[in-house]
Amino acid sequence: MRAFDYVRAGSVEQAVTTHSKSQSAYFLAGGTTLLDLVKLDVMPADQVIDVNHLSLKQIEVQSDGSVRIGALVTNTTLANHEHIVRHYSVLSQALLSGATTQLRNKATTAGNVMQRVRCNYFRDGISPCNKREPGSGCAAIDGHNRSVHAVLGTSDQCIATHPSDMCVAMAAIGASVEVQGPKGKRSIDFLDFHLLPGSTPWKEHALQDDELITHVVLNAPMPNSKSGYLKLRDRASYQFALASSAVILVMDGDTVRDARIAMGGVGTKPWRALDAERALKGVTLTQQNMEKAAAIALQGAKPYSHNAYKIPLGQQAIIRNLTTLTA
Amino acid sequence: MTDQPDKNTEPTTSGLTDFTVPSRRNFLKSIGVSSLAAATAPVWMQAIEAQAAVADDTDAPARDERRMTLKVNGQTHALNLPANAALLDVLRDRLQLTGTKKGCDHGQCGACTIHVNGVAINSCLSLAAMHEGDEITTIEGLAKNGKLHPVQEAFWEHDAYQCGYCTSGQIMSAVAVLQDKSIGKDDHSVREAMSGNICRCGAYKNILSAVQSARIKLQEVT
Numbered sequence: 001m002r003a004f005d006y007v008r009a010g011s012v013e014q015a016v017t018t019h020s021k022s023q024s025a026y027f028l029a030g031g032t033t034l035l036d037l038v039k040l041d042v043m044p045a046d047q048v049i050d051v052n053h054l055s056l057k058q059i060e061v062q063s064d065g066s067v068r069i070g071a072l073v074t075n076t077t078l079a080n081h082e083h084i085v086r087h088y089s090v091l092s093q094a095l096l097s098g099a100t101t102q103l104r105n106k107a108t109t110a111g112n113v114m115q116r117v118r119c120n121y122f123r124d125g126i127s128p129c130n131k132r133e134p135g136s137g138c139a140a141i142d143g144h145n146r147s148v149h150a151v152l153g154t155s156d157q158c159i160a161t162h163p164s165d166m167c168v169a170m171a172a173i174g175a176s177v178e179v180q181g182p183k184g185k186r187s188i189d190f191l192d193f194h195l196l197p198g199s200t201p202w203k204e205h206a207l208q209d210d211e212l213i214t215h216v217v218l219n220a221p222m223p224n225s226k227s228g229y230l231k232l233r234d235r236a237s238y239q240f241a242l243a244s245s246a247v248i249l250v251m252d253g254d255t256v257r258d259a260r261i262a263m264g265g266v267g268t269k270p271w272r273a274l275d276a277e278r279a280l281k282g283v284t285l286t287q288q289n290m291e292k293a294a295a296i297a298l299q300g301a302k303p304y305s306h307n308a309y310k311i312p313l314g315q316q317a318i319i320r321n322l323t324t325l326t327a
Numbered sequence: 328m329t330d331q332p333d334k335n336t337e338p339t340t341s342g343l344t345d346f347t348v349p350s351r352r353n354f355l356k357s358i359g360v361s362s363l364a365a366a367t368a369p370v371w372m373q374a375i376e377a378q379a380a381v382a383d384d385t386d387a388p389a390r391d392e393r394r395m396t397l398k399v400n401g402q403t404h405a406l407n408l409p410a411n412a413a414l415l416d417v418l419r420d421r422l423q424l425t426g427t428k429k430g431c432d433h434g435q436c437g438a439c440t441i442h443v444n445g446v447a448i449n450s451c452l453s454l455a456a457m458h459e460g461d462e463i464t465t466i467e468g469l470a471k472n473g474k475l476h477p478v479q480e481a482f483w484e485h486d487a488y489q490c491g492y493c494t495s496g497q498i499m500s501a502v503a504v505l506q507d508k509s510i511g512k513d514d515h516s517v518r519e520a521m522s523g524n525i526c527r528c529g530a531y532k533n534i535l536s537a538v539q540s541a542r543i544k545l546q547e548v549t
């Protein structure tokens with residue numbers, strides 16, 4: 001592993017100030033992404049700022065029903081938190097479907113939001129990759145693009161999927177990301193946080209220079225809703241999604257009163273399917289209507305040489321999730 | 328606790344005691360890399376003794392080092408270590424605790440699994456500097472009073488390994504899984520909870536048997 005300087009932050013302000021003084025500093029929380037990619041020399045850290053001692057480890061249910069999650073709450077803690085299991089089943093399920101027990105024990109909420117893509121051409125450190133080396137090209141577009149490459153939100157610069165399961169659930173629930181930087185605190189809508197690759201795939205999120213995520217705030221749960229996360233993958237465990245769906249459903253008899261749908265494994269960011277939600281609202285949840293909504297969710301999908309199967313698979317991830325929730 | 332192998336009298340049915348369980352490490356030690364005494368003490372005791380013999384650093388840290396205090400298996404060590412030292416490498420190379428294995432070095436195989444404050448983590452994806460003040464436990468720290476942990480006994484009894492390289496990580500995960508009330512007791516839940524420990528030999532069936540049998544052993548203890 002390359003040599004770097006290590007600083008332990010005693011406060012958010014100190015973390016931000018230290019970060020602003022260095023050219024290539026990274027905040028270190030669980031380390032499951034950062035140290036992996038520093039070892040691969042994909043994230044060329046000259047300095048790591050250990051934020052693990054900051055008091056950002058609380059899960060607070062607020063008076064308006066929203067839930068404020070500290071940046072350092074681990075994936076394990078969040079997944080097993082009583083209020084989350086009870087009111088945000090989709091989030092608990094998504095978290096537990098990701099990574100492994102050991103990694104979830106280390107990985108944090110903010111770290112999961114910030115995790116990097118799993119494209120092998122990004123990770124190998126040598127292939128053309130516009131994310132890692134702007135202007136070098138994208139080896140995935142005509143390369144091995146079967147498993148962790150998207151059909152939605154791609155560009156001619158980058159087609160890697162966002163790998164998080166947690167973020168897919170958060171996109172469906174609705175959330176905001178609280179950050180603190182040199183200019184103070186601000187809040188970013190979760191759907192605006194991750195950016196499409198477009199012509200600047202190296203710009204992955206809406207953070208300004210030196211900003212640190214301090215909390216993620218979940219919208220209050222939808223009353224009388226049921227929710228679930230369905231992840232389809234090559235093996236039964238410990239694998240990134242080929243396609244996944246997070247669905248939150250409020251039913252009135254056989255009629256859909258309200259629905260939230262987000263997808264993973266198919267998009268270059270956690271993919272909220274707003275048009276599919278609109279197509280379901282107020283209709284009877286028949287097989288035909290589910291198929292229609294699923295088709296709308298994948299409308300405009302662009303397949304690459306090895307991942308065209310993701311279009312029907314993504315649709316099935318939605319249909320099966322809806323079916324299971326209403327069984 | 329009636330089905331545990333008796334360490335003091337007769338060899339077990341396999342004809343092997345823990346003194347003579349063949350392993351590359353034991354073999355190398357027994358042919359003269361170490362003394363005769365080393366071949367007659369259980370391997371984990373040799374490791375704990377080696378760890379105890381590691382002297383604290385007394386010099387000031389070099390320019391690219393930090394002074395760190397790490398508590399491992401109940402022993403406190405004051406060491407001068409580079410800022411980028413991975414916890415796994417410090418355990419193996421500085422503290423001589425080579426029971427924790429380096430497999431992929433990227434959090435993908437689980438061979439390096441240890442406990443930090445009772446929680447299983449991949450030590451390859453941690454810096455030593457992140458763990459000052461934490462209680463670190465490695466495979467060598469599981470045995471108590473010269474007696475193997477029930478999970479270690481169960482792995483032995485169920486032949487839950489072939490080459491053995493992943494075994495200490497499997498055992499550390501299993502101990503944590505059995506302590507975690509949020510993980511189900513059924514086979515499916517155990518398989519899922521231990522999916523971060525890869526066994527290239529494919530000893531999964533026996534590993535699962537060992538974990539479930541250790542669950543019963545642990546209930547008998549309490």
